[in-house]
Amino acid sequence: MSVTVRVPAKVNVQLAVGAARPDGFHALANVFLAVSLFDEVTATPAATLTVTCEGPDADRVPLDRTNLAARAAELLAERAGIEPAVHLHIAKSIPVAGGMAGGSADGAAALLACDALWGLNTPRAELLDICAVLGSDVPFSLVGGAALGTGRGELLTPVEAGAFHWVFAVADGGLSTPAVFHEFDRLTAGTAVPEPEASPALLAALASGDPDALAATLANDLQPAALSLRPALADTLAAGTGAGALAALVSGSGPTTAFLVRDEEAAAKVAAALEASGTCRATRVASGPAPGATVLPA
Numbered sequence: 001m002s003v004t005v006r007v008p009a010k011v012n013v014q015l016a017v018g019a020a021r022p023d024g025f026h027a028l029a030n031v032f033l034a035v036s037l038f039d040e041v042t043a044t045p046a047a048t049l050t051v052t053c054e055g056p057d058a059d060r061v062p063l064d065r066t067n068l069a070a071r072a073a074e075l076l077a078e079r080a081g082i083e084p085a086v087h088l089h090i091a092k093s094i095p096v097a098g099g100m101a102g103g104s105a106d107g108a109a110a111l112l113a114c115d116a117l118w119g120l121n122t123p124r125a126e127l128l129d130i131c132a133v134l135g136s137d138v139p140f141s142l143v144g145g146a147a148l149g150t151g152r153g154e155l156l157t158p159v160e161a162g163a164f165h166w167v168f169a170v171a172d173g174g175l176s177t178p179a180v181f182h183e184f185d186r187l188t189a190g191t192a193v194p195e196p197e198a199s200p201a202l203l204a205a206l207a208s209g210d211p212d213a214l215a216a217t218l219a220n221d222l223q224p225a226a227l228s229l230r231p232a233l234a235d236t237l238a239a240g241t242g243a244g245a246l247a248a249l250v251s252g253s254g255p256t257t258a259f260l261v262r263d264e265e266a267a268a269k270v271a272a273a274l275e276a277s278g279t280c281r282a283t284r285v286a287s288g289p290a291p292g293a294t295v296l297p298a
């Protein structure tokens with residue numbers, strides 16, 4: 001018997017970043033939108049905890065205990081007082097180290113898959129606590145849809161969202177999330193960093209489903225830091241807006257870039273132009289909100 005869980009990537013439609021806290025994390029007002037790029041994690045009984053991964057970027061995914069899927073299985077087993085006797089197979093479609101919470105997604109998916117495989121029926125609130133231990137983005141991967149994350153991003157309040165179409169441009173290589181936050185600190189040193197707050201105009205635009213309104217309010221405070229570490233991303237952003245995207249921004253800590261488009265037709269046009277521009281490695285078309293981690297029927 002095995003259990004497979006499907007889990008979405010995310011884009012941050014607003015990422016407001018405050019000053020570094022004493023614990024090193026930054027206070028955030030993080031408006032997450034889950035989008036229809038999915039990883040699948042399959043949990044199968046095994047003698048010991050093992051991880052395998054397939055997909056175009058599989059060689060960049062660690063297969064040891066640092067994999068967030070493995071850590072999720074260990075934490076859940078420890079809590080239940082059992083051995084993590086499971087094989088986890090990751091079918092990876094979400095860009096690796098791309099700012100789309102791919103590792104976080106696998107952590108949330110493995111947690112849900114092991115909970116079902118081991119028949120634990122762990123209460124949702126406890127699963128969310130384990131997610132928060134795994135990483136700031138992990139609770140949202142479990143929940144999906146659209147949500148405001150406060151604290152370091154782990155404290156979630158669901159928000160309303162209409163349907164939106166996106167194109168994502170995958171960059172060569174990844175960006176380290178801590179390195180991007182450090183660059184944010186360097187760029188903002190000596191300035192008063194305001195308390196992060198969700199924008200009422202952005203939340204209204206998200207709820208309305210109006211892509212023009214959302215395009216006017218998208219904001220990512222990590223974008224200058226990501227561009228500072230990877231200046232060529234400016235060319236990708238310009239190529240997408242030049243091709244008719246309503247708005248362009250870096251996804252989370254990058255280096256994936258996200259392009260909001262009016263409809264599927266515009267998505268195909270912008271994706272083709274981005275591919276022809278030579279400013280990215282590949283493109284992906286998706287829409288959101290997408291559901292959070294879900295057990296697939298056997």
Ligand SMILES: C[C@](O)(CO)[C@H](O)COP(=O)(O)OP(=O)(O)OC[C@H]1O[C@@H](n2ccc(N)nc2=O)[C@H](O)[C@@H]1O
Binds near residue numbers: 024104153178
């Ligand atoms: C950039 C985002 O993806 C936006 O959703 C997240 O804030 C990052 O979430 P994540 O990858 O789950 O991050 P974590 O695994 O919790 O933290 C990794 C590292 O990112 C930095 N970090 C992360 C979250 C946060 N609120 N402040 C931070 O400064 C810290 O250096 C931390 O050591």
Ligand SMILES: Nc1ncnc2c1ncn2[C@@H]1O[C@H](COP(=O)(O)OP(=O)(O)OP(=O)(O)O)[C@@H](O)[C@H]1O
Binds near residue numbers: 068104174252
């Ligand atoms: N299951 C996993 N899939 C991908 N990377 C993983 C996984 N588990 C651990 N990692 C490690 O985490 C690093 C960041 O990968 P990930 O794909 O989660 O980045 P990200 O999408 O930028 O994250 P975020 O958007 O949450 O900041 C990788 O370089 C890899 O070393």
